[in-house]
Amino acid sequence: MFGRLAAKQVPNKEYAVVPGKVNPDLQRERKKCTFDTLELTHFLDGGVEKYKDRKERENFFLSDPELMDDVPPELMSHEDQYRNGLKKACYLFKKLKELRENGGTIDNYRQLLGGSLGSAILKDGNPLALHYVMFIPTLMGQGTPDQCAYWIEKAWDCRVIGTYAQTELGHGTFIRGLETTATYNPKTQQFFLNSPTLTSYKWWPGGLGQTANYAVVVAQLYTKGECHGIHPFIVQLRDEKTHRPMPGVIVGEIGPKLGMNATNNGFLAFKQVPIPRNQMLMKNAQVLPDGTYVKSPSNKLTYGTMMFVRVVIVQDMASYLAKAVTIAVRYSAVRRQSEMVPGQSEPQIMDYLTQMYKLFPYIATVYALKFSAQWLWNMYNDVTAKIDAGDLELLPELHSIACCLKAVSTADTATAIETCRLSCGGHGYMACSNLPTTYGNVTAASTYEGENTVMLLQTARALMKAYAKAQAGEQLSPTVEYLNRNRKFRPWSNTVDSIVEGFKQIAAGKVAACALSLQRGVESGLSSEEAWNRASVQLVDAAEAHCRAFITDRHLDMVRNGMNELSPALREVMAQLCDLYCVFWALKRTGDFLQFCGIRGEDVQNLQDYQNELLVQIRPNAVGLVDSFDLRDEIIGSALGSYDGQVYERLLQSAMLSPLNAKPVHDSYGASLSALLRAKY
Ligand SMILES: CCCCCCCC/C=C\CCCCCCCC(=O)SCCNC(=O)CCNC(=O)[C@H](O)C(C)(C)COP(=O)(O)OP(=O)(O)OC[C@H]1O[C@@H](n2cnc3c(N)ncnc32)[C@H](O)[C@@H]1OP(=O)(O)O
Numbered sequence: 234m235f236g237r238l239a240a241k242q243v244p245n246k247e248y249a250v251v252p253g254k255v256n257p258d259l260q261r262e263r264k265k266c267t268f269d270t271l272e273l274t275h276f277l278d279g280g281v282e283k284y285k286d287r288k289e290r291e292n293f294f295l296s297d298p299e300l301m302d303d304v305p306p307e308l309m310s311h312e313d314q315y316r317n318g319l320k321k322a323c324y325l326f327k328k329l330k331e332l333r334e335n336g337g338t339i340d341n342y343r344q345l346l347g348g349s350l351g352s353a354i355l356k357d358g359n360p361l362a363l364h365y366v367m368f369i370p371t372l373m374g375q376g377t378p379d380q381c382a383y384w385i386e387k388a389w390d391c392r393v394i395g396t397y398a399q400t401e402l403g404h405g406t407f408i409r410g411l412e413t414t415a416t417y418n419p420k421t422q423q424f425f426l427n428s429p430t431l432t433s434y435k436w437w438p439g440g441l442g443q444t445a446n447y448a449v450v451v452a453q454l455y456t457k458g459e460c461h462g463i464h465p466f467i468v469q470l471r472d473e474k475t476h477r478p479m480p481g482v483i484v485g486e487i488g489p490k491l492g493m494n495a496t497n498n499g500f501l502a503f504k505q506v507p508i509p510r511n512q513m514l515m516k517n518a519q520v521l522p523d524g525t526y527v528k529s530p531s532n533k534l535t536y537g538t539m540m541f542v543r544v545v546i547v548q549d550m551a552s553y554l555a556k557a558v559t560i561a562v563r564y565s566a567v568r569r570q571s572e573m574v575p576g577q578s579e580p581q582i583m584d585y586l587t588q589m590y591k592l593f594p595y596i597a598t599v600y601a602l603k604f605s606a607q608w609l610w611n612m613y614n615d616v617t618a619k620i621d622a623g624d625l626e627l628l629p630e631l632h633s634i635a636c637c638l639k640a641v642s643t644a645d646t647a648t649a650i651e652t653c654r655l656s657c658g659g660h661g662y663m664a665c666s667n668l669p670t671t672y673g674n675v676t677a678a679s680t681y682e683g684e685n686t687v688m689l690l691q692t693a694r695a696l697m698k699a700y701a702k703a704q705a706g707e708q709l710s711p712t713v714e715y716l717n718r719n720r721k722f723r724p725w726s727n728t729v730d731s732i733v734e735g736f737k738q739i740a741a742g743k744v745a746a747c748a749l750s751l752q753r754g755v756e757s758g759l760s761s762e763e764a765w766n767r768a769s770v771q772l773v774d775a776a777e778a779h780c781r782a783f784i785t786d787r788h789l790d791m792v793r794n795g796m797n798e799l800s801p802a803l804r805e806v807m808a809q810l811c812d813l814y815c816v817f818w819a820l821k822r823t824g825d826f827l828q829f830c831g832i833r834g835e836d837v838q839n840l841q842d843y844q845n846e847l848l849v850q851i852r853p854n855a856v857g858l859v860d861s862f863d864l865r866d867e868i869i870g871s872a873l874g875s876y877d878g879q880v881y882e883r884l885l886q887s888a889m890l891s892p893l894n895a896k897p898v899h900d901s902y903g904a905s906l907s908a909l910l911r912a913k914y
């Protein structure tokens with residue numbers, strides 16, 4: 234991928250990357266694989282037809298030289314990263330439009346732009362991402378049919394480019410506390426947008442800096458002198474011809490960040506900016522021309538777009554992780570270091586059990602997350618269809634499970650990617666390994682779209698309610714069924730079923746312990762809010778346990794019931810990965826298993842032995858497993874992880890791209906170093 238510039242500059246020709254030459258260790262690994270990698274790729278894609286579609290799509294985008302970088306973004310200034318990101322995003326969206334004319338859907342777009350393909354083309358962020366991931370979905374989810382008819386076409390065609398402006402300098406989590414106001418004037422039939430304080434400045438929205446000319450702005454609605462809470466408004470930010478900020482609009486970019494440096498996150502403030510009445514999104518709540526407020530069936534429907542993105546994030550995490558673990562596994566097959574047996578040749582680092590332990594549970598995690606994400610996506614579609622028909626019953630259940638899956642999937646993936654980086658030693662620290670950028674993208678997701686602790690506390694709130702229902706003998710919804718007080722837990726039996734059962738027992742035990750802490754808190758004279766705060770460390774822990782029970786249950790269910798059409802050889806490997814995921818987490822939670830599941834010291838030893846056995850069983854298939862993710866080199870974007878394993882050649886090649894290597898003596902020598910070298914003290 235860095236080919237065009239580098240080929241001229243590598244100091245020794247014999248160390249240049251040779252097209253088609255594959256590292257012999259990787260070749261050997263591929264021969265050892267016990268299953269058909271293509272069969273697994275087809276399974277991952279959801280069938281041969283979808284596989285072919287994906288290949289075609291990838292070819293369409295990744296064979297286009299306009300979309301590939303000549304210089305890696307990490308060598309660019311912040312400004313050039315944006316310039317480059319925007320140029321490619323605009324070109325990409327022209328291509329996407331072509332595709333849409335051939336029948337693309339919002340889900341196609343999401344698959345194209347989220348996860349692997351998107352992060353190959355726009356490595357460090359996409360200034361148009363929010364337009365597609367939040368602006369259009371908000372119009373679709375919260376606009377009336379008339380508003381949809383007017384705005385969505387324009388937005389699809391990129392005649393307006395939008396973002397989602399909710400977070401402010403002072404508030405991101407507590408959105409009821411937002412300070413931007415939208416005050417209705419029935420005389421002019423307009424809302425006036427205003428930013429009354431410094432802390433009311435919008436801060437963070439992607440693409441807001443210099444890109445978007447419109448935004449969905451979330452503001453406190455005032456009409457007839459009364460505040461009705463936060464509502465979404467479509468606000469024009471920039472002139473459609475000149476792109477200059479509209480009168481009364483103060484807008485700019487917020488500066489460099491840990492990652493995502495091409496997303497053009499921005500700030501925004503209003504000085505009494507008028508918009509017509511029909512630019513409040515009125516599918517749920519309305520303001521009539523005379524200023525009368527008509528309530529929404531649920532004020533949580535305003536939160537619908539956030540829910541959508543949380544669901545999407547879980548899917549994206551699986552893609553990012555597949556990429557990172559592909560890099561680390563291929564590198565671990567190529568890299569040789571130390572002596573396992575004195576005097577013998579240096580082994581591949583993947584032969585160290587500690588290295589297998591660093592990597593293989595995360596191959597398994599890709600599947601664990603993927604299966605949960607699929608389930609969540611289906612539930613999201615079912616529930617939104619029901620909501621459209623006026624049935625809101627399942628909304629709290631969806632919210633609760635989406636919140637914890639968003640938190641656990643992002644936190645686990647960030648830890649996994651950092652572990653992949655560590656597993657690559659020094660070379661993993663290089664930007665050209667693509668692990669730092671991937672980490673930067675992923676760790677952001679622990680904060681955006683609902684900070685993880687806050688998300689887990691939302692789930693905990695639902696768990697406490699479910700527990701109270703369970704105690705009252707009421708019926709429970711499927712994801713919390715295990716809290717049923719009449720449920721008999723099966724005794725421990727040293728099987729993976731027992732581990733999955735154990736996670737439910739742990740979650741149930743922790744939920745009950747939280748309820749007890751809350752009750753004791755209140756009995757000791759604390760208010761219910763103070764008691765909640767006092768129990769919140771435990772509550773977060775209980776929500777995480779609930780999520781782990783859900784993920785392991787989904788994973789095992791898929792292996793047992795969702796793979797019937799696969800060959801026995803492949804099913805065996807899939808079962809090993811599921812077992813590994815479960816054992817890995819059981820061992821990380823030994824204390825919980827001892828506390829809640831009646832296991833003994835020797836059971837822990839058995840689990841340990843089984844984990845070791847699984848690692849060794851998976852070892853010959855490790856490269857085959859990551860090959861099955863079928864990520865093209867352009868997607869991998871890493872000197873360490875390319876299919877051919879020419880690791881050292883690519884490291885040297887990418888070093889040569891550094892502008893510091895352009896001349897034998899760098900200009901700064903004359904400017905400062907030469908004087909220091911000659912100075913007499
Ligand atoms: C087309 C595809 C294109 C694809 C392109 C892909 C490219 C991808 C690339 C890169 C993507 C990058 C994308 C970056 C994007 C980042 C964007 C943002 O970050 S936008 C800002 C997000 N902001 C938050 O998420 C705020 C978090 N805060 C909140 O959500 C709320 O304030 C919350 C939930 C913490 C508290 O809300 P309360 O204060 O109103 O609620 P309480 O009082 O705690 O609860 C009231 C009741 O409401 C329920 N509730 C709360 N939220 C709900 C919801 N969403 N749905 C249903 N019920 C909910 C609760 O469960 C509770 O229920 P009971 O009373 O217990 O029954």
Ligand SMILES: Cc1cc2nc3c(=O)[nH]c(=O)nc-3n(C[C@H](O)[C@H](O)[C@H](O)COP(=O)(O)OP(=O)(O)OC[C@H]3O[C@@H](n4cnc5c(N)ncnc54)[C@H](O)[C@@H]3O)c2cc1C
Nearest residue numbers: 397398399400404405406437438439677681682683684686
């Ligand atoms: C890369 C990136 C892109 C973003 N894009 C957008 C965008 O496009 N549009 C947009 O509107 N916003 C966007 N955001 C903002 C994002 O949604 C918020 O940053 C996020 O919701 C967290 O809010 P906060 O920053 O106010 O954190 P805070 O809430 O201030 O969190 C700080 C700490 O306080 C804790 N805390 C806060 N409340 C509680 C509580 N009730 N109980 C316990 N602990 C609590 C948190 O756990 C955390 O440890 C983006 C953010 C990032 C990083």
